[in-house]
Amino acid sequence: MKSTLVTLLCLFVSAIATAQNTFPATGNVGIGTTSPTSRLQVVDNGRNYYVNRGIPGATDDNVSENYILLHPVYVAGASFMPDCHVMGKISAIRGSAASYNRKWTVEVNTASAYNSNIGNIISYNDSPVPKLVTLIYDSITYLAVSITKAATVTSFSFTGWAQNESFKIVKAAEVSDVKIFNASTEIGIQAPVGIRNVASNNVLTLAANDTSYSNFLFMTHTGFPQSMFYIGTTNSSYIVPAQRNASLIESYRDLHIGAANSGNIIFENGRNGTAINSSMVIANNKNVGIGIDNPTYKLTVNGTIGARRVKVTQETWADYVFHPNYQLPSLASVEQFIKTNKHLPDIPSEKEVTEKGIDLGEINKLYLQKIEELTLYIIDLQKQINALKENAATQAK
Incomplete structure (x- = not known):
């Protein structure tokens, strides 16, 4: 009899354990909450984590720009704010045998609380890239992410942590006072960074062996030998002795520096503060100035020229x-x-x-x-x- 009871108890516990891992075929599932708002919502430590939370709506490719509202922001002079944050990934899709292929993905890390706003984003797939902005919608100021005008994207989904979030798709005509948000917080990677385009063999590397000289940027194209390009501060073992312990820009091939349209190329040194006159200017009209900002001749020098020889060509003598x-x-x-x-x-x-x-x-x-x-x-x-x-x-x- 005792053996039978033990067996029945084990079967009952096993049934309960199995039932705890069986979820309904439809509807939302909540862990730590009785009113989940996504397919899976987990509440722990007072924080909400969502898995594949749908965001209703779609963009309109007939308007100049669309925005996805993240959460309200603190506005100077207003009352202190409770915690509002969005920390996770938002994605949307389009594409089929009969429609244009477009994928939209943004990694979001934003927050507004007390009397400040912080945040940054990392985006994929779209060009021009999405922007983190502030805007006014329905008389409330929000942090939002821009969605470039292009083929309509829909089926928006969010996975991550959120608190007092908004998650609403709005059109440019529905908002006002759109401003680029100054994302002062950094995105850091504590390791050498290598970016490679496999199709074109382009390589961008940001790394350094000497921690005292950790701002070295190196670019190359593996399809062209000796095509290296360096930007950074050299260490004592740098291959050009005269440039040791100095900041440099060096190309192992021809170095082209250009300013498009009406821009000038300006060289300066001796900065001590926020303002300095240029040391040398190559103006857009091809005039060159040394010690002067607006050269009026092909070469204008504000100072003394020293030379071993000067050759001047003449049309008549x-x-x-x-x-x-x-x-x-x-x-x-x-x-x-x-x-x-x-x-x-x-x-x-x-x-x-x-x-x-x-x-x-x-x-x-x-x-x-x-x-x-x-x-x-x-x-x-x-x-x-x-x-x-x-x-x-x-x-x-």
Whole structure:
């Protein structure tokens, strides 16, 4: 009899244990709650965890943008807020034999409580990428995620932790005051990061062996040998000795740096605060300035230039002075010009040089012109001296 009772008790306990793992074929299941709002809702430590919680609605591809409301946010001057957060993954789908293939997935980590708002998102599959924004809907300010205008997506689902969540799809026309949320919280990975595009062999690596120099960014294309590109702070074992313990940008192939449309390329150093004048500017009109922000010539230098040699090309030169048809000014006319203008003919005055500067090539041509004119004057004077000598010798006989 006792053996029979033990056997019956074991069968009863086994039936109970089996029943605890049997869920209904329809409806929601709750663990720690009697009113689950998703297929599976688990409440523990006062927190709600949802599995595949449906979010009703779909986007409208006839409007400029759609948004999914996450939760209300704290607004400066308002009463302190209870905890509102969404921490998990939201996804939506579209695609069949008769409809465009689109998948939308966002990892959300946002919260509003007391008197502040924090959060960030990681998105997949969509371009342009979704944005974390604040907006006003029905007179309440929310944190929301933008959904780019494209083929309609539906069957929204959330899996993760949430408290005082909103989870509503709204259209651009239904909201106002949309602003990009300043996601100041970081997304960190405590390990070397490698991103590889298998199809194109592009590789992006952020890593360093020396913890003192941990901001090294390395990019390469394995299809092209020696195509490495480095950005970061070098350590003492860096392959170029002159660049040790310095920040660098280095390419093992041609390095192209460009600014599109009307942008300039600006180099600066010596920053101490928030403002600094540029050290060098390559303007969009191809002018280059050193020590000046708005160069007006192909090369504008605000300072002294040192060089071993300077070569200036010229379209004309002063040898026309020696041509037979050149009208050499008389010394009397030159003397009169100097008395009147206080500088040589054809040579710019002090005022012109002070106001406009000088063209090195042009001024050297003018200097040569004067030297050649002086040479002709000297040759003419020598002829006159020789004639006087001959005349004196003739008279002496």
